Amino acid sequence: MAMFGKKGAELVREAKQAQATVDQFRPFNKDLFEQVIKETEEHYSHLQERMSQIRISEPSQGVDPNFVGGCAQHRSVLRNKRCLLAYVNARLGKIQQLRWDLGAVLPDDIAENLSATERTFFQGYSDALGSYMNDINLDLTVDATPPKDPYVQIRVIGNLGEVLLDDQETSLLPNSIHFMTRTEAEPLVLQGLLEIYMG
Amino acid sequence: MEPAGAGARDEEDLVDGGIGDVDGLDDVGADELRSDVDLLLRVWQNEKCAPEILPYEATLVERVREQIQLMEENIEAFATEIKDDLMLSLYRMDVNRTLFLLRSYLRARLHKIERFPIHIVDNPELWDRLSEHEQEYTNKYCEILAKHFEKTVLIRLPDQYGSMLKQTSLASEENDMITQPQLNTFVFCRSRGAIGSFQLDDKGDEAVDLMTDDLYILRYKPVRKLLVTDKIELI
Known part of the structure; x- marks a missing residue:
């Protein structure tokens, strides 16, 4: 296994870069995402292995190295989980913005950069926002900047x-x-x- | 819109609700002179500047919407009767400005709901600050959000790590993964009356003298009560 948490950091870095570029929507980085998932699974199996080897030791004997190792694996799982969720969440933010900027129907060239679940989310978001605006009888997506001239x-x-x-x-x-x-x-x-x- | 809205025109209600039982703050009168649009402007400003979601101004929104409708009807009548393009354009501008305020106010609220959905749902005090429709929206939003996280990430993780609310079900007893607003952030505010000495922390080490119409940069958390009781406004 490569350095712990490196892949996760890459994923977050990509999300960060994507946030800076406003005019385009990147495709879901499935490769990297899968690698982080796989790494997380490995961490977890190492963790279980360590846990099973822990012997109840007297405090005088010092700390069981399996316990320390297990902690490192556990923290790595948590960290990767954080990175994965951060990546997904950053994309959701952009997807929501698409609804405000482009309306309820996405142009094909953008829609193809969304994963299937993301498209479902967009649809759900669009419906929720649409029915809210319908309930209050006011379109909130217009008038984004203060009007100067009618x-x-x-x-x-x-x-x-x-x-x-x-x-x-x-x-x-x-x-x-x-x-x-x-x-x-x-x-x-x-x-x-x-x-x-x-x- | 509900046509009933019996208390909608009740100015007393609004001033009471806004100012509350303020002792030693006598210049309430100024408030009654303010138009609803001015009030909305302040409400909008506060909502824009506060890190957390503020109580929904239901009656105010209702009245402003009635006024907008009335103005639009007037403009229509005016347009057919008299052909004065300049006046017409001015009226339109006025309506558009009010509409912008209203939309922007509601948008700012949605934005906060989307940033802290679960925090709001979990906290009854915040939940009660939403309008009925906002509550519906929040529920739907939480649902699609949870579904999406579940399908993309959580289901792929080992069982103990698969919660959206907890880092892990092994060690964390409380929900430790909910995004919360940063209440300690600094805000710019203007005092709406002479409040006098005001304590900024529990220990009483820090106090500030709040004078009428003076500007301050303070942490949000200590002054949030002053904001809810309308003694200060954020800018």
Whole structure:
């Protein structure tokens, strides 16, 4: 076995790096994750081995080396558990953020970087948040920054055709530039159909 | 929204609930002059700055939402009657600002729930600070969280180490793996009245004189009671 806890540290380091890069979502590092799990299993079997060899000794004889060794293995299991959970948890944080930034449906290129269980979590999170917002009858994902101007200038990216804006029918043709209220624009910007245009 | 809300307009209620039985703090009157939006602003600021989740301001949120609805109706009526784009735009801005405050307030609370879900569920005092819908959300959130940790990590670990709440079932008797807010962190606060000498620790070694409208940087834990009774505000 390599140095105790080294793999776990690598896993945490990766989570830390991933947190620093906001614009991309990394795939689940299954290789490293499995290695840490395997290492933890080895620690545990060593621990059991040590435990079985412990003889009840008189205090005068000093401490049983099996006990000391067992402690080291036990701490290593705990440490790896911590690292594994930290890695998983850091990813969950990012996954939750995806729901706020991109909405209830993930684009394919991001979804494929989530593990199957993570996709289940995303779905569960999205449902929980969705039903909360539904209950309070307020969409919390818009308005992320304090509003300066109630209107924004936008450029149309996707072809939206005729859209009812502010109770008036407007045709949003690709590349055309419009003024519209921020609350109406934001969901469409999130979906990538419009972009804020800073003329 | 419930249309009933009998006590919703009850200003007395709010001031009482906010200020409580404060002795020697006479400038309560200022509070009654404040509009609900100003109150929401303060509530939002406190929530943003406090490390732990604060009591949900149910009646205030209810009233602000009614006002927003009213304003939106007014704007609509105004838009069809008079064509004054500047005024209209100003009204809209006002509504949007209030809406932003409200959303941001609720978001800040969700954020705290997501950071300390189990700590909140386990602690009846904190649990009672949530709105009914927030409680539902917290339950669902805990459920998916536990399921995810279980499926990815915990099930793969040896039995004794497979708890989400304890490091190991061998040695730890209490749940020692629950993330808790750091209550000893420093906060910026402003005193809303002359509170006088206030002790910052149990021993009485450290005390601070809190003067009206003065700013202080203090640890959160000793002053949290002052915050709940609305004697200080966080900034």
